[in-house]
Amino acid sequence: MTDINKNTEELTNGDFSEAANPFSLFGEWLEDASKSEPNDPNALALSTVDETGLPNVRMVLLKGFDEAGFVFYTNFESTKGRELLSAGKAAMCFHWKSLRRQIRIRGTVAPVADAEADEYYRSRPRGSRIGAWASMQSRPLESRFALEKEVAKYTAKFGVGDIPRPDHWSGMRLVPASIEFWHDRPFRLHDRVLFQRSAPDGAWTKERLYP
Template sequence: MNINPVSVRDELMAQGLTRAELHSDPLQQFQKWYEFAIATDLPEPNAMSLCTVNECGQPSVRTVLLKLYDARGFVFFTNYESRKAQEIEHNPQVAMLFPWVALARQVQISGRAERISTAESLKYFMTRPRGSQLGAWSSPQSQVIRSRALLEAKVAEIAHKFGAGEIPLPDFWGGYRVVPTRIEFWQGRDSRLHDRFCYQRNTEAQAWTIERLAP
């Protein structure tokens, strides 16, 4: 698709976002925006900032990749011994941000992170490039290492161990699903009079309420 990103951004900012065009289900609305971001050849449209909080209340943020999403929530994968995973185990309340700056759009998500099943993690793991599978086994994620040479040596050791055979799913690696309780869609507008709509989950009614927020 041959699209001028500047023209797209200008057009989206001029059109804005109205309540009437929003889908009643925020996951359906996300899919609409996500597929549009992909169609415009936006670099890494599945890149999202993930914020977690440690036991001292100190937040930390990093970029992870969205790999799956459905009506249940948003899935990313990691080493279960990493800092992010340890913080999630302490406090599963997390926040995520899709910063589609080139489109003057953002999607903010708050919710609870929970481990997906081993079967789901294995299904995804088997689709990863072999190098990424070896990397999952080799990297003691978030731990201090003395040099890159040691990391590369570990990769070589693991590659030798498994040879040309199938690489199994590490028991310390898998996915988290963020089950959303709040999702905000932000469309940039001129003069910083942005359009913001917040979906809030009503657990009693098993439905979502939608409200416009001031920019």
């Protein structure tokens, strides 16, 4: 993935409502969070829906972004993975308490290319790669010992050689249709700016919202 070029002229006055590109602004805020958040500045709440329309939400880690979208990784056989593949839609929420900022993103989701997933998988610690094989994510687990037994099995299976990426483990890319930026202000008179577009390659529109 390529880095997003930051439009510093849009951001130097501190009024993020003047930013023209939401990806540039997102990159600026994520960089700020990396300097102030004590843990996982790339953590986000990911919301999906099941076959009945009931929502599910959980925390995941953003592993990359560019103007094509926002990427995270998961087990496709988990509840999360099955809901993402079935609905093809999701929402994200970043909240950085140290900065009093929040970003909400909504859009469509699709698997990343195999080559992209392979590259990220190879960058993970060996224990995490073993874990991707050992964990039948979201399914009932009889005991902690049963999980440790699976870890031992795959540790022995792959020995000291390469650990291939499981077919059921890969990345998802959320392609945003809307990105909303929120910044805390005194007396709950917060700043809210919403970017929207009607197609993945369409132009962004922007408007302020009442707090």
